[in-house]
Amino acid sequence: MRYDLLIRNAQVVDGTGAAPFRADVAVRGDRIAAVGDLGDVTTTASAADEINADGLYLAPGFIDVHTHDDTNVIRTPEMLPKLSQGVTTVVVGNCGISASPVTLAGEVPDPMNLLGQAEDFRYASFAAYAEAVEAATPSVNVAALVGHTSLRSQVMDDFARPASDAEIAGMERLLCQALGEGALGLSSGLAYRNAFHAPTAEMEPLVAAVGRAGGVYTTHLRDEFAGLFGAMDEAFATARHGRVPLVISHLKCAGAGNWGGAPHALEKLERAARHQGAHCDCYPYTAGSSTLDLGQVTDEIEIVITWSEPHPEQARRPLADIAADWDVSLLDAARRLQPAGAVYHNMSEDDMRRVLAHPLSMVGSDGLPNDPHPHPRLWGAFPRVLARYSRDLGLLPLAEAVRKMTGLSAANFGLDDRGVIRTGAFADLTLFDLTTLADSADYETPIAPARGIEMVMVNGVIGYRQGAATGERAGRMLRRTRRITDAPSRPIHPMENL
Numbered sequence: 001m002r003y004d005l006l007i008r009n010a011q012v013v014d015g016t017g018a019a020p021f022r023a024d025v026a027v028r029g030d031r032i033a034a035v036g037d038l039g040d041v042t043t044t045a046s047a048a049d050e051i052n053a054d055g056l057y058l059a060p061g062f063i064d065v066h067t068h069d070d071t072n073v074i075r076t077p078e079m080l081p082k083l084s085q086g087v088t089t090v091v092v093g094n095c096g097i098s099a100s101p102v103t104l105a106g107e108v109p110d111p112m113n114l115l116g117q118a119e120d121f122r123y124a125s126f127a128a129y130a131e132a133v134e135a136a137t138p139s140v141n142v143a144a145l146v147g148h149t150s151l152r153s154q155v156m157d158d159f160a161r162p163a164s165d166a167e168i169a170g171m172e173r174l175l176c177q178a179l180g181e182g183a184l185g186l187s188s189g190l191a192y193r194n195a196f197h198a199p200t201a202e203m204e205p206l207v208a209a210v211g212r213a214g215g216v217y218t219t220h221l222r223d224e225f226a227g228l229f230g231a232m233d234e235a236f237a238t239a240r241h242g243r244v245p246l247v248i249s250h251l252k253c254a255g256a257g258n259w260g261g262a263p264h265a266l267e268k269l270e271r272a273a274r275h276q277g278a279h280c281d282c283y284p285y286t287a288g289s290s291t292l293d294l295g296q297v298t299d300e301i302e303i304v305i306t307w308s309e310p311h312p313e314q315a316r317r318p319l320a321d322i323a324a325d326w327d328v329s330l331l332d333a334a335r336r337l338q339p340a341g342a343v344y345h346n347m348s349e350d351d352m353r354r355v356l357a358h359p360l361s362m363v364g365s366d367g368l369p370n371d372p373h374p375h376p377r378l379w380g381a382f383p384r385v386l387a388r389y390s391r392d393l394g395l396l397p398l399a400e401a402v403r404k405m406t407g408l409s410a411a412n413f414g415l416d417d418r419g420v421i422r423t424g425a426f427a428d429l430t431l432f433d434l435t436t437l438a439d440s441a442d443y444e445t446p447i448a449p450a451r452g453i454e455m456v457m458v459n460g461v462i463g464y465r466q467g468a469a470t471g472e473r474a475g476r477m478l479r480r481t482r483r484i485t486d487a488p489s490r491p492i493h494p495m496e497n498l
């Protein structure tokens with residue numbers, strides 16, 4: 001047997017949730033060629049390159065299901081914030097904002113400005129975007145959703161109202177073309193002011209088009225605060241009506257008055273999942289981050305400004321301090337800072353842990369790669385789940401934590417032959433040292449690669465080794481080629497596997 005690479009004696013966490021087992025993993029070309037005891041290299045197997053993984057864990061490469069890396073995979077194809085965490089695939093286009101199918105001339109509507117400047121929006125079709133990704137050859141694979149706010153930006157000039165029938169038809173045309181060209185589905189960001197005025201009746205025909213094409217619907221809910229449960233009901237109903245599997249983005253109970261709501265939110269998710277495909281994603285932090293939203297300005301939580309166009313000198317400072325310096329109210333200070341970005345410390349640790357541990361949740365970083373002082377989730381989300389929440393706190397077994405960032409994610413987004421270690425699957429692999437694994441990024445120093453990620457392979461090519469990118473980039477554009485199932489998603493409780 002001739003292999004290109006042999007990883008010896010690894011503790012394999014295969015992505016299915018099964019308990020780790022000791023094995024050798026062989027790679028030939030872009031695929032896993034064998035898994036098991038591959039014997040003595042001189043007799044049965046030989047490989048050009050051999051890695052002794054004794055004492056290390058080997059997992060499928062992590063799939064970041066919630067990203068805003070749309071233009072970064074083209075502009076900064078090294079993708080170090082993700083690659084250095086062991087991420088091998090990013091799903092872009094979340095929260096209603098995507099780089100395609102979009103062209104923009106003037107001002108970039110909020111929060112599309114999280115993705116880049118006007119000149120970064122130049123992909124009139126999904127196909128053009130996909131070709132640009134392929135030309136850039138990022139270090140990680142890319143799969144993409146189409147954003148509802150992005151569609152609005154192409155057919156409407158006033159976002160503060162529902163779309164007309166003709167505008168909905170225009171959005172549907174753009175969406176259907178993108179779905180035909182390989183988009184995974186549709187995302188929405190109904191809490192944002194430029195989408196908030198879209199009623200359920202605007203979403204239904206779009207989501208139904210996704211259902212006919214066999215895609216997925218992800219949604220940043222209309223309300224993550226006091227109206228969370230109603231917003232969840234709206235999302236379930238819209239997805240059921242369109243016969244699409246639903247992913248609720250970054251499920252959280254935001255705002256000091258709403259803490260303690262996670263058990264009920266998860267119960268609702270479980271109940272829905274008995275009748276329809278329903279999951280959520282989440283990140284392992286108690287602060288959110290986005291553009292600065294006047295509706296979220298309050299003195300009940302700490303809000304830290306990360307960037308401000310008119311006042312860049314105020315970045316990294318608490319909004320309360322800025323307001324005090326200027327001798328104005330929090331709201332007035334926020335108004336003066338806009339457009340701006342912020343980190344909101346608006347969740348409870350207990351709620352966050354419950355969502356993270358729940359069998360229907362996946363891990364998604366929601367990292368903001370264009371923020372000069374980003375939320376630490378951009379560089380730390382995945383190692384933090386494994387090191388802090390699984391290893392240190394025992395919140396969930398390692399195999400279950402890995403399943404939430406690999407096998408479950410691949411299944412929910414229709415990424416065939418990824419997210420799992422088995423013969424024939426793509427060789428997207430992450431090798432890590434669980435004893436030293438740590439997310440180094442924090443709120444003070446958010447730009448910092450994780451420790452303990454020993455090797456990251458994408459499509460059979462080693463892209464990261466010993467703390468540095470190798471310079472070889474082998475990421476691909478992953479176009480949807482089949483229907484993503486909308487079957488009810490019975491939660492598999494991790495304890496059933498033990």
Ligand code: ZN
Nearest residue numbers: 095220249250
């Ligand atoms: Zn969001």
Ligand code: CU
Nearest residue numbers: 066094095366
């Ligand atoms: Cu997001």
